[in-house]
Amino acid sequence: MSDSKRDQGIARYHEVYCNQLPEPPAEGEDRFFDFMLGSLFGELWSDDTLSIRDRRLLLLGAIAAQGEEMTFSIQAESAYRRGELSPEQLEEAVLFLTQYVGYPRASKLRLTLLGLIDKWRKAAETE
Structure with a gap:
């Protein structure tokens, strides 16, 4: 390489x-x-055919299908920090994905996301 x-x-x-x-x-x-x-x-990730946000959405879907909470958390956090997805958009993505990955997996991801959103809200309040 x-x-x-x-x-x-x-x-x-x-x-x-x-x-x-x-x-x-x-x-x-x-x-x-x-x-x-x-x-x-x-x-x-460096190819400009898809944006980082586009790739991130695809990755969030793949992660949701696997029910990978830790990896979902890393991707959601990065999407939020980079301004790619708002908390509302991330919640909508989980809601949408529920229909494709099932309620048990999506419920775990939702709890993970709600924890992140709470952390972001508290951080914004202290700024």
Whole structure:
């Protein structure tokens, strides 16, 4: 993999996640991260055919189908911080996805989202 793809991937990784996730390992320390940074972030997330918001919505749907609360939380938090989706839009996405992923999975994601919204509200009140 070219250094430029990995470097581009690191920049996009930080952009997508608002510098909220841990710093990736140094090049060569972890093949998984090297591959992910070059291909997933250096190529896919960096391609301008779809916006980051578009990709995030697709990812939220895939995560909802798996019922992955932790990953949903990371994506919802990043979407909110980047101004891609408002709390109301995230709630609507969960409501919509309920019909496709089922009530048990969506209920867990809704509780996760309500916790995030409460955190965002409290943070806004202290600013």
